[in-house]
Amino acid sequence: MKKLFTLFLILSGLSALAQTSISGKITDQKGEPLPFANISLEGTYDGASADLEGNFTFSSDETGPQMLSVTMIGFIPYQKKVELNGEAILLDVKLEESINSLNAVVVTAGMFEASDEKKMVMMKPMDIVTTAGAGADITSVMQLLPGANRVGEQEGLFVRGGSAQETKTVIDGIIVQNPFFSSTPDVPQRGRFNPFMFKGTAFSTGGYSAQYGQALSSVLLLNTMDKQGENSNFNVGLNMAGVNASYTHKGWLTASAGYNNVAPFFGLTKTNLDFETIPQGFGGSLTINENFKNSSLKVYSTYTDGRSGINLPSYDEENSTYLFSNRNTNSFTNASYRSSWADGKWVMMAGASYSNNQDKLKIDQLAADRFDERSQGRLVFSRLFGKENGSTFTFGGEFHDITLSNIYNGYKLKIDDQYSSLFAEAEFYLSSKLAARFGLRGENSTVIQKSNMAPRLSLAYKAGKYAQFSFAAGRFYQNPEKEYLYLDKTLDFENADHAILNYQVIKNGKTFRTEVFYKKYNHLVSENVGHFDPNPYRFPSGELSNSGYGYAQGFDLFFRDETSIDNGDFWVTYSFLNTKRKFRNYPVEAVPHFATKHNFSVVYKQFIDAITTNVGATFTHTSGRPIYNFNDTFTAPEETKAFQNLSLMASHVRQFGNSFLVFYATLDNVLGRKNIFGYRYSADGRERYEVKPLMYRTFFFGLNWTLGELNGRSREAELDF
Incomplete structure (x- = not known):
């Protein structure tokens, strides 16, 4: 638009x-x-x-x-x-078209892309911040795309029957250790990153490239913005949850700082939870983005410090609660360097990152700590063969040094892992209508002293001027979850085999896409216990093994129209999922508690030129999730009622000389539907309580003020408004 x-x-x-x-x-x-x-x-x-x-x-x-x-x-x-x-x-x-005409063939089955390198653009930063009901959060918008389940009590992406731990977030090729703010039971957290940091967002629904690993279901690939011009500007934002400011100097250096306190937000609407300490904190970031001849350097560094406390129901006695409080500090630095030579035929991409996250917890009367640290390096080379056929060969490797630890009630659990991988991938064009990509990835993890080898294959066939079929298949590995590795370091990799068939048409600003998929799980970690405990925050018990298994199959539909309505944009998605698995402490193969069979969403946006205002609405419907009770036999599980939500948003822009003011407001769950996400149980299983959203209906507003140089495209924008 x-x-x-x-x-x-x-x-x-x-x-x-x-x-x-x-x-x-x-x-x-x-x-x-x-x-x-x-x-x-x-x-x-x-x-x-x-x-x-x-x-x-x-x-x-x-x-x-x-x-x-x-x-x-x-x-x-x-x-x-x-x-x-x-x-x-x-x-x-x-x-003049070359043999690999992108208008015809794009090898991206299982991927929704939004980069400036692909013609099949699906998501841009502005798409994310103008989507009602998403709160300008990248992951929340991804949940409105086909293949993602909406799980309201936990942060993360749940993709095609996979848990949140099966999806990894990757920035410029580097895995992010803590992409979300620190987790609190039954209170989902936002992502840590601003959508405007990124020029492209690619959401994988499976069958992703051999360049990435350690994710059984999906990767969310985020590529940071390149340097844009030489201008300087100052920005300040104020809303119901805090204040922030940033300064950009000559396009290459940006510094930001902010303070958040949700007391004004909570003061407007009654919450369903009892907060002992209102969530609050501060943080800052520094970004360096510089171009050199045939090369570029990007560095992003951030630090946050936050705290919160919540009284959670225990049901050991009537109306009894226990305190869960957390003081979190997080630091993250990501650097990437890109260089090309030989007239662009060779490209080198190098990256490194360091993250440190610490939670100081108090659970009831007991103190506890969670700590994780990750250092990683990555080096990738790409070779382009011929300007006309566009074939490429990519190879490289990465190394991670990871430390994870938990301290609770005097017990300390710790994991040290040196994870390394090598990968190679070739993309070539057999004709103007047929393209193929074959990749191979090898991994080694010292914590379990195991290695693996994972093949990946993608094909694309031109079915018309604007249409194509795509196919992707491969094997994907992941280490067991840390709670299991704390207890048993003899476990093996978990793995999943993917097969995806995709048909897509893009014409005149309209996109239609449908995809069928099958995913088979192998070697999932299973607990040999005598009873089922539905508490998702329980610590594992019983003998552990890789005897678990499962499957997920279904289809997705996606339609987007950006041209039929003047200055309007809407999309419709539907996903059908059929899945079962035996894993964790499930006594039999069953539908996972986080999986939903039907997911439907409609998103509409309209820009009103006369008053420089954007308005939008989002409606979502998600079918019920299974409820497994204490000591359940899994023969006839209950289901939660369907989740439904209608959200509205509006933003208005005003220009005053060299400054711009953006006013925005959102209203979530307009109809006030009393959605629930499941139940939590007392220790003996006799009592249970509903897991509710933080609020049934929320209203949020704020403003953003930018003062900076007016030039080039900014002048065009001024005239356009």
Whole structure:
């Protein structure tokens, strides 16, 4: 949507004021526009990406003869020498298809992508922050896409019958140890990262690349923004949960700080939980993003300190509670370096990160600690073979040094693991209609002293000018959950085999996608116990083994229309899931307590040009989840009632000279439906209580003020508004 894209440009403050304006249109040989083609001046940082109609514009302060380059995956690169002398340059460029025409074939079965390198754009940062009911949280929006289950009492992505532990979050190729704020029983936590940090979001529903591992079900791939221009700006935000401020200097350095306290938010609406200490905390971050000739460096570092306390029902006695309090400190640093040579035929990507997370807990009258630390390094090389066929070979490796520990009631449990992997992947085009990708990944974990080898395969076939079939299959490994490794380090990897068939059509701003899948689980950890305890926070008991197993199968539907309604955008998703597994302390193979058979959502957004306001609505329906009682035999389980939610949002933009004010408000669960997420039981299993959302209905509002340089695209945005 043009208006939403314009708003994104305003908030991002892109481009620098320049002497020469360069604009034009990019099309194929038949005159069809090529959105998201990349246009740049070689040897400089100046350039742009074509919009949905193939149009582009940017400015440069370079002078004299320069080489202009136009590239797009699936097309032969175009080059033209231009003279920059302050006079506007207008170009019409026609690109010639190469054998791997992206308009025809994209090897991405099982993946929803949103990067500027793929034509099948699904999610952009503005999509995330303007989706009602998601609270500008990346994971919450991903839950509205096909394949994801909505689980309201726990943070994380639950994908196609998989638990939250089966999905990993990856930033610039690096696994994030703590992507969410510290967990509290039955209170889901937000993700730690701002959507505007990322230029692309790819949500895997299975069958993902050999470059990634340690996830039985899914990976959420986040790619950080490249450096955008040389401008400086100051930003401050104020809402019902806190205040934050940031400063960007010359486009390469950004520092931010914030304080949060949800007391004003809780004061407006009654909560279903009794907080002893209102959640509050502070934090800051530092970002470095710099371009060099044929290379770039990105560094992101953050620190947060937060605390909360909640009185949770115990049911040992009538109306009895116990205190669960937490003081959390978290630090995370992620650095990535990218370099290319040999006229772009070789690309090297290196990355490193360090994370440290500590929870100081008080559970009833007992003190406890949770601690985890991860250092990792990653090195990847890619070789492009020929500009016309676009075949690539990628290989590399990674190393992780991981420490996990829990201290409770005087007992200390600890894990030290040195996890390493090597991988290689080739993508090649057999014809203009058929593409293939084959990968192989090997892993080793010292904590269990085991190794594995995992093959991956993807195929794509052109079924028409705008349609394609895709197929993906492979094996995926993951270490057992830490609670099991604390007790038994002789366990083996858990694994899952994926098979996915996808059909997709993208035409005139409309996307239709359907996918069928089958997933088989092997070597899941199973506990040999004499009874079933439904407490999800219990510590394992009984003899452990890798005798567990299971399956998940079903289909997804997705439709999105960005053009039929002027300045409007909507999408509809539906997922059907049939799954069972024997794992953890389940006595028999059964539907997991976090799995739902039917998931349906509708998202609608409308930009109202006359008042520069965006409004949106989201409706979700999720069928009931199974309820397993204390000592349950799993023969006829209950189900929770269906989860339903209608949410609204609105944001309004005002410009005052060189500053922009954005006012926003959200209303979640408009109808006040009393959803529940299951039950918790007393120690003897005789009493139980409902697991409720934090609030049945919530209202939230705030404002964001940006003061910075007006230039280039910002001026275009000003005129557009």
